[in-house]
Amino acid sequence: MGETKLPDIISNVGDFLRSSADDSRTKAWFDLNLWNRQNFSILTPLYLIISLWLIYGIGLVAYRLTLSPIAKIPGPKIAAVTFWYEIYYDIxxxxxxxRKINEMHKKxxxxxxxxxxxxxxxxxxxxxxVFPxxxxxxxxYFFTGRRTGTQNSIVAxxxxxxxxxxxxxxxxxxSNASIRRLEPVMKEHINTLLSRMQVAGTTEKVLPMHFVFRACTSDLITQYAFGESFHFLEKEDFSMPYMESTDVFFKLNHTFCHFPWVGTLLAxxxxxxxxxxIPSLTEMWDKAAMWIxxxxxxxNSPNPEKIKTTIFEGVLSSKLPDEEKTNLRLAHEAQLVVFAGEGTTAYTLQSALFQLLxxxxxxxxxxxxVLSAIPNTDSLPSFSEVENLPYLNAVIQEIIRIHPGVVSRLPRVSPKTPTLYHDKKNDKEYIIPAGTxxxxxxQIAHMNPDVFEDPYEFRPQRWIDNPRLDKAFIGFARGTRNCIGMNFARLEMSLVLAAIIQKYDIYRGQEGPTLELFDTIRExxxxxxxxxxxxxxxKxxxxxxxKIRN
Structure with missing residues (x-):
């Protein structure tokens, strides 16, 4: 007899099933070519694997479309069936x-x-x-920890x-009390920022402010959290190689999420x-090693005060078990704090400066x-002064609305309690099962035109005219898992912006310290x-x- 083929197997199985009720053909099962030893070949196991894979795949698709606990929730069928749809757009x-998710909501x-x-x-x-x-x-959601490679951190x-x-x-x-103790040190770094800008102004130099702000925010968060900084602001190139290296790492986050073995291999x-x-990761990898x-x-410092000036003091002095105090877990916490306080705040600052200019x-x-509250331009604004500047704070709120520092979706899981959602637009109710x-x-919530009129427009006044808009604001998330460093970030942004605005004007051909956008396009x-x-x-x-002028 010839070699068993996949179509023959399927045909014979069908014949057997049709004849199974006929006692006179109960031997059909043993007569199947599939079970005849003489007909086996090297390819037969492969045919079996393919058959089983097809059966599994068809069953999985059917389950996800019809039997899944969230099968009735609307959306594109291809997204419901496979992660490859998301992978295509994100990787x-x-x-x-x-963007696709936003299109789904519109449809x-x-x-x-x-x-x-x-x-x-x-x-x-x-x-x-969602954020109770x-x-x-x-x-x-378990995907969260994969994104940053810091599975042991609080955020993950x-x-x-x-x-x-x-x-x-x-x-x-x-806490606010702890943050205020850092005010003198924070002002030192802001003075360094202003000095670098002043030096650039002597030659009317064009500064890459996205790197300048990242150097500033990195120095501030590392000084605050670890008692010392990398002094990026003092480096001639603002440590651009490190910034570019962290960009490469962030660009891998979707790969880490969907293919976790890649992150495990790198780690x-x-x-x-x-x-x-991967030489482009070297700078960031070296810094990560430094955290450990x-x-x-x-x-191991003999000086107990050294521990108190770092973020580690609370963990090491807590009643958490020893496995929660390992060097690796604390290093993950350190790395996450830097990631959270560095690129996010820098992006907000650069967006604010752009929108104002x-x-x-x-x-x-x-x-x-700013000048009305702080007329002495020779002294930097203080925490208490910037806190009481309503329009400056409205500017920052509007910037975070349009240009939030974290743009990935914010997943939450109710492990025990299902959630009832009433879609008022379509007058339908959906049950979101526990564990979903x-x-x-x-970015999507803040651009909802039903809440924010002309959402793409920069209008700080909207926050003063309508304080109730705060209910729709999730720039720092909400609930028990909101951003733990949001007070630090707000004060940092207020101080840096107020200091720059205090010293500079927009260039209109006049003399004196001025700023001018150079070949910068918002889109x-x-x-x-x-x-x-x-x-x-x-890209x-x-x-x-x-361009900075003095």
Missing amino acids: WLGGTYY YGPIVRINPYEVHLNDPDFIDS GPGRQTNK TIDHDMHRKRRNTITNFF SSPPWAIKTF ERVDEVR ANPKEFEKVKAE STNKTA RDIDLNHDYIIPFPA GSPGLRV
Whole structure:
């Protein structure tokens, strides 16, 4: 007999099933070519594997479309069936799935299914249900920790109770009282920033402000969290190689998410392998290694005061078990704090400077407020002074609305309690089962025209005229898992912006310290084009560039 072929197998199985009720043909099973030893070949196991794979695939598709607990939630069928739809947009097209999700909302309504396991909402009335307070358990989706490679950090902690315990150890470190103690040191770094800008102004130099602000925010957060900084502001190139290296790392976050073995492979690779095969990651990898060294140095310091000046003090002095105090876990915490306080705040600052320079009336309005409150231009603004500048704070709120520092979706999981959602637009109700990843995205929520009139327009006054808009604001998330460093970030942004506005005017051909946008286009250089957790501009963008004159 000839070799068994896949079509023959399927045909014979069909014949057997049709004849199974006929007692006279009960031997049909044993007569199948498939079970005849003489007909086996090397390819037969392959045919079996393909058959089983096809059966599994068809069954999985049928389950996800009809039997899944979220099968009734609207959205494109291909997204419900496979993660490859999301992978195509986020890996192949480079962090653009957020655009597709926004299109889904426009087509299907305020609730959509974005992949086999996740739901996304764009409804301001449902924010507190997605980001609840302490009265309801809220887990993180397991994908979260994969994105940054810091699975042991607070942000990536999945379990509600473990997150609460870990967060409590550093809550005091980010309190307003603790932040205020850093004011003199923060002013030193801001003075360094202004000095670099003044030096550039002597030759009317164009500065890459996106790198300048990242150097500034990096120095500030590392000084605050670890007692010393990398002094990036003092480097001639503002440590651009390090910034570019972290950009490469962020661009890998979708790959880490969908193919976690890549992150595991990188994490276990020796430094020489990184330098040889991925040299663009070298600078960041070296700094990551320094965090572990820094943890060890602080832990073993004979000076107890040295520990108290770092973020590690709360963890090391807590009642957490020893496995929660390992060098690796603390290094993950350190790395996450740097990531969170560096690129996000820098992006907000560069967006703020761009919008103010591109909108002279807004610049003049906030400058008048700053000078009225702080007439002495020889002294830097203080925390207490910038806190009481309503228009400056409205500018910052509007900037975070249009240009949030974190643009990846914010997943939350209610592990025990299902959630009822009423779609008022379509008058339908949906049950979001317990254990389902429910998401909101700041960029999408903040551009909702039903809430924010002309959402693309820069209008700080809207926050003064209508304080209720705060209910629709999720720039720092919400609930028990909101951004723990948001007070630090707001004060940092207020001080830096106020200091620059205090010293400089918009260039109109006049003498004196001025700033002028240089070949900067909002759509290309400032707006979100690619979601890699933090916002990235269009490919090939030179970033925010400003010509400085003295």
